[in-house]
Amino acid sequence: MAIWNGRVLNLCILWLLVSTVLLNDADCHSWKKKLPKPRKNLVLYFHDIIYNGQNAENATSTIVAAPEGANLTILTGNNHFGNIAVFDDPITLDNNLHSPPVGRPQGFYFYDMKNTFSSWLGFTFVLNSTDYKGTITFNGADPILVKYRDISVVGGTGDLLMARGIAAINTDAYEGDVYFRLRVNITLYECYY
The missing domain is CATH 1.20.5 (Single alpha-helices involved in coiled-coils or other helix-helix interfaces)
Structure with missing residues (x-):
């Protein structure tokens, strides 16, 4: 044996x-x-104005779920852990909120870590401009305190059919818990345009 x-x-x-x-x-x-070499590169700006109980006319996102007992107009402490927000924001070609929008990002984000400021994003850019008509879909982790972070481009429709690639995002501006602007540098390695 x-x-x-x-x-x-x-x-x-x-x-x-x-x-x-x-x-x-x-x-x-x-x-x-x-x-492979990138087929397309786009730089777009995503402006998010979260509803705080006093800005209903201008708000483009809102908290839809929060830890038990939390107020849905104020993000929780503890790195906002447990908050879930949905949004329908403007997308612009430059960093000016008042520039003509070329589309709207629609989706959600939730704050997913207790020990650091981090979220998870799932959204679609719905584009309707002279350059592009269609959608680009993104999802992935967003470690907010990292200056530049990547999320996956997982699909697209219309002019951006079957888009695949990476979106490098960085927080371009923020005003407390009410407004933030993301610069989204999209590199598509696959796209049937």
């Missing part, structure tokens, strides 16, 4: 070594060498 256990152990070690050598060739960063 001891000889049999020794052979099984030797075979397991041999299998582990062979697997390690074979998997070592499947480097996680090798995709960078094969990444």
